[in-house]
Amino acid sequence: MTSKKPVPSKNKSAKSKSDKKVPQQKTAQAKAPRAEVPQTEAPQTEAPRTEAPRTEAPRPEVPETPGTRAPRVPPQPAAPAPEVAVSPAVDAGDRERLLHGTHHDPHTVLGAHPVPGGVAFRVFRPYAQAVTVVSGELRAHLHDDGDGFFSGLVPLSEVPAYRLLVTYDGTVDETEDAYRFLPTLGELDLHLLGEGRHEQLWQALGAHVTTHQGVTGTRFAVWAPNARGVRVTGGFNFWDGTGHPMRSLGSTGIWELFVPGVGEGELYKFEITRPDGSRTLRADPLARRTEVPPATSSIVHASHHEWGDAEWMDRRADTPVTEAPFSVYEVHLPSWRPGLTYRQLADQLPAYVTEMGFTHVELMPVAEHPFGGSWGYQVTGFYAPTARLGTPDDFKYLVDRLHQAGIGVLMDWVPAHFPRDAWALAEFDGRPLYEHHDPLRAAHPDWGTLEFDFGRREVRNFLVANAVYWCEEFHIDGLRVDAVASMLYLDYSREPGQWTPNEHGGRENLDAVAFLQEMNATVYRRCPGVVTVAEESTAWDGVTRPTHHKGPSGFGGLGFGLKWNMGWMHDSLEYMSHDPVHRKYHHHEMTFSMVYAYSENYVLPISHDEVVHGKRSLVSKMPGDWWQQRAGHRAYLGYMWAHPGKQLLFMGQEFAQGAEWSEAHGPDWWLLDPSYGAEADHRGVRDLVRDLNAVYRTTPALWQRDTDPAGFEWITGDAADDNVFAFLRLDADGAPLLAVSHLAPVIRHDYRLGVPEDVPAWQEVLNTDSGAYGGSDVTTPDAVKPEPQPWHGRPASVRLTLPPLSTVWLRPAW
Known part of the structure; x- marks a missing residue:
């Protein structure tokens, strides 16, 4: 895709077939021309006539033996030959689903496909005036089938490498066809996603600039199992996702699309068709960069930061945190010195903390959130540092400078709940997904937010991988986990009748216990030297006990390294x-x-x-x-x-x-x-x-x-x-x-x-x-x-x- 985007004219309607001449159909045996292949179109056929059935006595067949000529049979009326679909155009059912954003596998329809008679090309480009397939010296002008669909049957023996020339109101855009590419997620990724065990989830889902089948672009992937269809929309398609439907990969609930030519810095969202047929525009739950609030778009991001903290990282795990000095300066980044960016903070904060002698800083807020007054405790971008102070690489630079000054970095992490904003996680694909399906379990009684469904493996994977993400990608040394008590108790801030006991008749949230144990065990296994800190205000037994050690209550420890007293x-x-x-x-x-x-x-x-x-x-x-x-x-x-x-x-x-x-x-x-x-x-x-x-x-x-x-x-x-x-x-x-x-x-x-x-x-x-x-x-x-x-x-x-x-x-x- 060229950097200059054509501006499609939405006022021009697609021409009907009756406005065009129908060229003579090439045969399948015709040699592909070197210069140009005429536009092809299925011949128009008349509706079959309805006739009274004829009755006639069957005639005996005389077998023909070798060397013997069968006796001559008087000519009989010719039986009608079976109809062969020679038109490459998208059929009515697929066309309807693509137009309404409910197609689960657009790649089986669009793109280039071998068919009897050659290769069928089908392109869906709303508002385009013309589409031409280009392959070497080949130029095949596709037929305008209306509503943005273009098709043609080219007499080729195999699918070639090709590009598209798309004409919009006098502007021609040369681009790759997004629907000629294989899936960007492999079988192992899909298996781990289905099992809820993908510990580097951010590398599979979200938006990633990559080179796929020799072409550079961005691969998009999102989990939306209840969706009837998902389309990706953004600046690259003028916020009209009609022409970019995603495909569903098996039974995982993952939707995927590789869009050639889209690079870092592009804004995007996912347009999801809900089970009831309505549509919702959602930010990417795995977005690694966002717009500055109150804007809500996700941004395609690729990191270019080169770390300089190898010495810190190498010795971070030398001494257990319980046996080392640990004096923490808690910082609200936007207001420590109001107006400073991440990079400006990197020039001032390490010097001040060093002078004051603290061993660590604890930073809040880090993950993106819509309302600054919430101090970051109502997160909408779990994988994106807040854009208020700069880019993700700018935040990495701040962490890097702190490490080079010998200062550890903790961050506030909020896995207990999330806000109800209609562009974020709430009923993401039209039904409760990240939140619990039971409204009593989903609604947080204190903060007007929604609680995560810790019993759903994909949700647990989303959060466990998120904890790992901050430690591995941003070199965070510790996670202070917010509101642990609200996660552990089913009756937290609830009156009798507002909660349901667990399977043992108790008030412990067994799903949350299992999640916290998995999160801590995974972080400590993958990230030596990192400490997790629980903000837990009750007398829950074993908050900082290892997960494999059971206490008097019968529960294993939660596995935290430290607990707020x-x-x-x-x-x-x-x-x-x-x-x-x-x-x-x-x-x-x-x-x-x-x-x-x-x-x-x-x-x-x-x-x-x-x-x-x-x-x-x-x-x-x-x-x-x-x-x-x-x-x-x-x-x-x-x-x-x-x-x-x-x-x-x-x-x-x-x-x-x-x-x-x-x-x-x-x-x-x-x-x-x-x-x-x-x-x-x-x-x-x-x-x-x-x-x-x-x-x-x-x-x-x-x-x-x-x-x-x-x-x-x-x-x-x-x-x-x-x-x-x-x-x-x-x-x-x-x-x-x-x-x-x-x-x-x-x-x-x-x-x-x-x-x-x-x-x-x-x-x-x-x-x-x-x-x-x-x-x-x-x-x-x-x-x-x-x-x-x-x-x-x-x-x-x-x-x-x-x-x-x-x-x-x-x-x-x-």
Whole structure:
């Protein structure tokens, strides 16, 4: 296909046969001419006459033997010869189905086909004025059969390599015939698709620029098993898919078409004829690139990014994430620095995260979504990075730059539900397909969305392959899986009568359990070093247990690598929200987390969800005046970084932004401007977070045994009247770090704490009350030596001065 597209005239109707002369029909034995083959057409025949049947006695046949001549039989009336269909034109039934978009196999009708008498060419080009078949010196003008159909019988012995010259209102387009090509999907692909086990589904379905049978174009494939017909439409056919019907491949429900000449950057959609005969125009579920919302077309994409992160990828799996430092900075990409593209973010974000000392970033939103205010949690393009910030290669560039800076990349992944937009997945082919067929199971009660049918193998394949896709194609290091609890329970946010128990009479969604197990097992098998993180808010047993290990409930583990500790988040923030004078009555809210700290592999999340919708920013949750709020904020972060489990902090909270986060304008960076006089207020908190990460990363006691109970020891967990929490963290060699949080707004002098006797002295390595961070600067610069006085059940003790509203870390001064 030439790059210049003809503009068809939709006002010209196809000429009727009566307007043309019928050339003399060539015989099958005629030699194909070198220059031009006349236009051919089936001879017109009259309708047979109706006559009364004749009766005549049968005449005996006399057999003829060799060497004997049969006796002469008087001539008899000639019996009518059987009619032979010599017309190559599309028959009425196929014609009707092609016109109405309900043909399942257009390639058996259109294209070039050997027939008695030569090769029949049939072309369907709506709005064309003429079509000529070109093969070498051969020029065969096809007959205009009306409604965009053209046909001709050319006396050839076999189907040649050929092209088409298509005339539109004075413009001639030379192109390949899409209907002369074999299917682009092989038997193995179709088998895996039918089994729901195609782990690289994106390589089979969607739109792919390729060279097929020596011709370059784009192959399109889509799953629509309930469709009566599917056509591909886009800029290359002026958004009229009539002339590009797709073929159905066996019983898989896959529709496929190779369109020569279509290249990357072309817009397209699928026009689906529903079971009731109506039509719907749908974006490609496997599109790897989309238009910028609110536009909804899919875009043919071919990646040209050359990765430069081989060193990162090679060592990513060296240490299990549970035994490595893991400090996550959660970023809402469109609003971190509003207006920046992926490539511009790549110039700023890695430098900032490196300076702040975080080991990973968690990015939201990544997958395409129609409404920016949804933060990406209502996905319509599961295989496409949002086009708001650039192309898929631009996003790869951002990930690449982060890796080259030594920063891991996680992304929010949303397999629980999808929106009801009429151009996306909802009732994709006219019936429930990606969603459950039972309306009670399909409708998500909280968000007005639809839940995936996790029991359908093709849907499960769509999601499992999607998880693999982000890790393999974009080098993503981790998937934070959203809303896992809503997937696991049939009665999630539903009242009695609004849900049906499972086959065992329980409320567990067995299909969702099987899906999550398959997803995790597949990702960990295919992508070493990747971690999956569950946002799961209940006490489901075995979220981070391997899938082959069954727990007391009888279920195998879900297979996640980490789980958000929503209980810790809720309890600790509840404690911190109380006035210090009342905190002694809520002391258990800070200690209870250690009762279950090793039941799963945890992340401690202060995420975007905790600083929006009236929940206030982290610093604003703290009681007291502005000084006390900032002091409480700093002390809480020190406690959080020392607590068993990995940590995650949402952007803006690292410098104590006072306002709630808004996706419209992002963090209040102006608070860090020196001209604002924010040295103590906000820059100090930011510097604390930087130093927390620096000490954390160089202190294995804080991360090496996060999932091992032997890595934690209470010094005192019951000092409720003093608002004090003190504990030891121990690395694999037993080297300790002493963390003391004092959450009262007073100074406590000579506060005695029991310590191990084998440490000769303790050196303060971090104090959230330091003047450099905006605190009152009650610090202990000199090493503290233990005294041989037993305390807290230990043979030795130290006396410390505890600053107000603070967390202090001490390490052995060997």
